[in-house]
Amino acid sequence: MCLAVPAKVLEVDPTRLRARVDYLGSQTVVGIALVGGVQTGQFVLVHVGEAVQVMDEEQARDGLALWREWLDDSEPAGLP
Amino acid sequence: MTTVNLLAYRDPELFARLLRRIIPALEEQVQKLGRRVRIMEVCGTHTVSFSRTGVRQVLADFVELISGPGCPVCVTDQSDIDHMIAYAKRPGTVVATFGDMMQVPGSAASLRRQRAEGADVRVVYSPSQAVDLALENPQKQVVLLGVGFETTAPGVALSLKRAARDGVRNYFVYSVHKLTPPALKALVEDPDHRLDGFLLPGHVSAIIGRRGWTLLELLNQPAVIGGFEPLDLVVSVYRLVQEMKRPVRLVVNNYGRVVREDGNPAAQRLLEETFEAAPARWRGFGMLPQSGLEISETYRAFDARVALPVDRPVTKAVRGCRCGEVVKGKETPLQCRLFGTACTPERPLGPCMVSDEGTCSIYYQYERSHHRDRREEPHEDYALARGWRQPDA
Numbered sequence: 001m002c003l004a005v006p007a008k009v010l011e012v013d014p015t016r017l018r019a020r021v022d023y024l025g026s027q028t029v030v031g032i033a034l035v036g037g038v039q040t041g042q043f044v045l046v047h048v049g050e051a052v053q054v055m056d057e058e059q060a061r062d063g064l065a066l067w068r069e070w071l072d073d074s075e076p077a078g079l080p
Numbered sequence: 081m082t083t084v085n086l087l088a089y090r091d092p093e094l095f096a097r098l099l100r101r102i103i104p105a106l107e108e109q110v111q112k113l114g115r116r117v118r119i120m121e122v123c124g125t126h127t128v129s130f131s132r133t134g135v136r137q138v139l140a141d142f143v144e145l146i147s148g149p150g151c152p153v154c155v156t157d158q159s160d161i162d163h164m165i166a167y168a169k170r171p172g173t174v175v176a177t178f179g180d181m182m183q184v185p186g187s188a189a190s191l192r193r194q195r196a197e198g199a200d201v202r203v204v205y206s207p208s209q210a211v212d213l214a215l216e217n218p219q220k221q222v223v224l225l226g227v228g229f230e231t232t233a234p235g236v237a238l239s240l241k242r243a244a245r246d247g248v249r250n251y252f253v254y255s256v257h258k259l260t261p262p263a264l265k266a267l268v269e270d271p272d273h274r275l276d277g278f279l280l281p282g283h284v285s286a287i288i289g290r291r292g293w294t295l296l297e298l299l300n301q302p303a304v305i306g307g308f309e310p311l312d313l314v315v316s317v318y319r320l321v322q323e324m325k326r327p328v329r330l331v332v333n334n335y336g337r338v339v340r341e342d343g344n345p346a347a348q349r350l351l352e353e354t355f356e357a358a359p360a361r362w363r364g365f366g367m368l369p370q371s372g373l374e375i376s377e378t379y380r381a382f383d384a385r386v387a388l389p390v391d392r393p394v395t396k397a398v399r400g401c402r403c404g405e406v407v408k409g410k411e412t413p414l415q416c417r418l419f420g421t422a423c424t425p426e427r428p429l430g431p432c433m434v435s436d437e438g439t440c441s442i443y444y445q446y447e448r449s450h451h452r453d454r455r456e457e458p459h460e461d462y463a464l465a466r467g468w469r470q471p472d473a
């Protein structure tokens with residue numbers, strides 16, 4: 001309903017509350033008033049020209065690791 | 081590095097392993113119920129993801145996916161659509177809109193048709209572009225059509241603040257912004273709507289947080305907040321089925337990389353400052369209490385309804401269009417006689433066929449081939465269906 005795309009922050013302009021971001025290789029400028037303290041290198045979720053949330057990389061890693069662990073514990077050994 | 085992490089949620093090998101582990105749990109639930117599990121995916125982007133990734137077909141034996149009211153244009157009441165189109169006819173007015181409103185059929189015409197006839201209608205990608213338009217056209221009134229849910233409204237709120245700060249007096253918003261939880265409550269309380277659980281919209285949740293769904297917890301509804309990649313989809317379905325088995329259900333956050341417990345507090349504060357919750361009319365649902373966002377007292381000078389009233393046009397329903405039932409998940413597009421015949425993305429009769437997130441448009445793009453056995457209806461005449469021509473005696 002609210003298609004939002006992840007984009008990497010390349011440069012932050014804290015006075016004008018804008019950032020240059022990279023989304024799939026193309027660069028655009030988005031507003032960052034809703035994500036105070038966002039830093040270069042972080043990923044943000046962009047909707048209607050505004051970054052609406054900072055993506056949590058640690059969570060992204062942990063989420064996957066958790067599922068892998070769960071599979072390793074529950075699959076009989078030796079199965080592919 | 082990070083990109084790899086995000087793409088990892090598409091890892092086909094991990095997907096296959098998860099599926100092997102998850103399917104027995106789904107099978108068990110199907111046996112218990114004596115039918116497939118009925119899950120509503122609230123968000124149009126989820127509907128697209130299930131179709132495009134093929135996960136819908138993979139789970140089809142166990143899960144019936146029902147599209148919910150997750151397309152903002154689609155749930156907008158016809159009278160509001162007509163009202164917004166009326167601004168395009170107002171002299172000295174520039175209508176600024178997100179792209180998917182352009183083709184939505186009003187009772188008499190669409191924005192696209194108005195533009196072809198000379199109206200000044202501009203497609204914008206962000207609300208701040210609409211403020212730029214107002215600054216560039218000081219002699220005109222610029223009206224932004226504020227269509228969208230909790231994810232979109234903060235961007236519009238920022239545009240109101242900017243217009244107030246910079247003294248832009250020719251910028252206005254026609255707000256039909258809607259809040260998602262009240263619509264889900266209405267579906268839960270509908271006695272002949274049997275849903276087993278909800279897959280909640282990830283990007284609405286990015287704003288309102290897991291806490292924004294307490295209403296569903298009070299109703300003890302199984303619900304999971306999920307992302308949009310293949311792994312997100314299957315794991316969310318699994319966690320939802322697990323939640324169904326519990327006597328007391330909590331809203332599960334399965335999209336932790338984006339959704340926090342409290343959502344985005346800065347965005348919430350902004351919404352509180354610029355808008356106030358009010359009753360709103362939804363297509364298919366009718367009036368729902370506290371389900372819309374009206375512009376607050378402080379920003380009333382920017383409210384198009386108050387500052388730039390237009391005559392309310394006559395609204396006619398599109399004969400045969402089932403969009404109102406489709407947004408509630410009570411019918412599928414395949415049950416509409418006009419689907420794919422008189423109504424196609426090129427010539428849409430209802431909003432559900434226009435928006436990329438509209439269920440009819442998604443089914444037209446992805447799901448028709450899975451239903452080849454559907455009998456072909458005789459081609460309904462477009463003008464007849466639109467009510468522009470009377471049926472022959």
Ligand code: SF4
Pocket residue numbers: 400401402403406413416417418419420423424428429430431432433434440
């Ligand atoms: S297929 Fe077209 S006419 Fe039928 S419900 Fe969908 S939008 Fe309406």
